[in-house]
Amino acid sequence: MAQTRPQSQFSEKPEKAPYPDSTTPPESTFFESSTGTVEPEWDPKAEARAVRKADQTVLPLLFLGLLVFQLDRMNIASALTNGFHTSIGVSTNVINLGNQLMFIGIVVLEIPSNMLLQRWGPRKWISAQVFLFGLVASLQPLIKNKTGFLVSRAILGLCEAGYIPGAVYTLSKWYRSTELGKRVAVLFFGMFGGNAISPLLGAGILRLDGERGMKGWQWLFLLEGLFTICVSILLLFFLPGSPRNPRPLLSPGLIRFSPTDSAVLVRRLERDHLHSGSSSSPPSSNQPIEKNLHIPPSLVWKTLTHHRRWPHYFSTFAVFSTWSSLTTYTPSILLSLGWSRTSSNALACVGAFLSLLTVFIFAWLSDRTGKRGATVVLAQVCYLVVLIVCREVQRNKEMGELGRWSRWGLWTAVNAFAVGYHPVHNTWVQLNCRDERERSVGIAMWVMSAILGLMAGTQYYRMGDGPFYERGLLIQICMVAAGIFFALMQIGIYVVHNRRVAEGKVKPGKDGEEPQVYVP
Structure with missing residues (x-):
């Protein structure tokens, strides 16, 4: 219902020094609405x-x-x-x-x-x-x-x-x-x-x-x-x-x-x-995270065993594992094409810089649409497509011998799309944690899955597979496809659970906690 609004205390005024750490924001900056919400x-x-x-x-x-x-x-x-x-x-x-x-x-x-x-x-x-x-x-x-x-x-x-x-x-x-x-x-x-x-x-x-x-x-x-x-x-x-x-x-x-x-x-x-x-x-925005916010082992265990979020971690492990071999071997791939060591390092940077653009585009799309899971899947599908194109074009003898600039373009595209999904997936995990303590542990688990993926990915490109690593690319294609499968599974789990909550089929927890509604 429309109301005549008094002069806002949030209007532009000269800056004041911040209030002491223990002081609550001035109560005069709030009013109680007709619904009882402050x-x-x-x-x-x-x-x-x-x-x-x-x-x-x-x-x-x-x-x-x-x-x-x-x-x-x-x-x-x-x-x-x-x-x-x-x-x-x-x-x-x-x-x-x-x-x-x-x-x-x-x-x-x-x-x-x-x-x-x-x-x-x-x-x-x-x-x-x-x-x-x-x-x-x-x-x-x-x-x-x-x-x-x-x-x-x-x-x-x-x-x-x-x-x-x-x-x-x-x-x-x-x-x-x-x-x-x-x-x-x-x-x-x-x-x-x-x-x-x-x-x-x-x-x-x-x-x-x-x-x-x-x-x-x-x-x-x-x-x-x-x-x-x-x-x-x-x-x-x-x-x-x-x-x-x-x-x-x-x-x-x-x-x-x-x-x-x-x-x-x-x-x-x-x-x-x-x-x-x-x-x-x-x-709990009104509870400062600076001190005395205890995370008991029971909460850590509860977060670890929250099985509905496990596909997040499987997907992250699978797709992010492919980044490790790319960061290690892209300069040497370009070096094998005849560029100098300095030129190879410089040209390898182009894909890395372009990845910043793809990361921001998918993040903007995620915030704009609110479709977190769908954006993650879209970014991963784009990455999968360029991996398939890179492998098939390089091994297709009917296309003739590719020039080094064409090969550079293929590997640059792979590097540009290799991490576009990653920050969006992080945000998706955060939004599906109940409170800040669970969020802290959940993000840590997500990073752990990414690091374990990097460890595994160091073995994708092997010496006998060089210089263009066709077998390594095939492994990466399979891992990205697996990551997409788990991301789709995660969306499905959230959608089905939310529907069951809406139908009243999910009861409150033993401590009276209301069923969680997820962001698919």
Whole structure:
């Protein structure tokens, strides 16, 4: 029913200093509607201003953290071109073992790291975590032998565990469901962008080979590790905590959130839940995630055994496993076509950069339509099509010998579509968790499935299958097809369950908890 609206307290006013951490947003900014729901006096300009501040602080800082996360993992590839394995006396098999130990370390501590995030809050835990893996990365120039390398990779993995699910979980505390997909996509630009620029940075830093008695790979590890430590300091000084407690840990912040900004951000998330029609418990935006939010083992077990979400993890494992071999071998494929080492690395970056565009397009489509599962399947189908085309065109003798630019175009297209589904799938998982603690564990499980997929994918491209890896491409085609099957299964499970809830066939839980309604 239309009402005469009084002057909104969310209208544009001079900024005030943020209120103390323990203070609740001013009650005068809310009124009670005729339905009994407490709603804020909404000013679109005030809302846009508050969201813009989050976009200018939270999002770029988490993006930067993920960028250095990926650089510290990927720089081993550039180090190998400078004779790193020869310097420490190891074979490529040992290098592969070290990378597998790193992945195992990430998987082992993924859930415990997110439990610490809930205890300490993002300002403390994410900043400390980036500092720790930056410190480990910067000490890698001291590696002398096989043991040192294996230990350093394992510790690097343990320190990096939990950053990705912690970062995407933190984003979910700032944005509505219709906005989350695009923001998660931008966050993942850090990973995919790091993958794209790592060879270029490596090529530049390796030119320091011999300076001050250090090899190029030592300079590479040292400088990128120190850069990571600098990013951790930026996080300490400028990363906001949550909409209710936006002040960074060690400073007021470059961009400050007023009490009105905080009130808008908190209430818009509550409104988003109420208007979504979900029957699950509302997101506890009024409970700061900075401290004292305990995740008991019983909740971890409940999330692990939530069988209706298992197809998410199977699909992610299957499709994301194909990315590992692409990132490792695309430069060598181009090298076999006759380009120089520098040109091959540069040309391999094109597909990685184009993947940023496909990631954003599918994320925009997901937010625009609200069809999370359908968008994931569409992105995976596009990837499957280019894989099939790449394999069939290269092995079709009737087409004659392909030129190297044609082959480059095929492999560029494969790399461009290889991860378009990934951030959208992450958002889909988040939206189907009941509360923030379950969401934290659920995202960790999703990342664990992705990391396990990367471990498996390192074996898809074998030496005898080069240089164009027809058998490897066939394996990738089968894995992507399996991923699509599980994604479709996940949609079906959600649709059938929601129908049964609507028909009253699903009873409340033993603790009186209402049946969950999923986002298919």
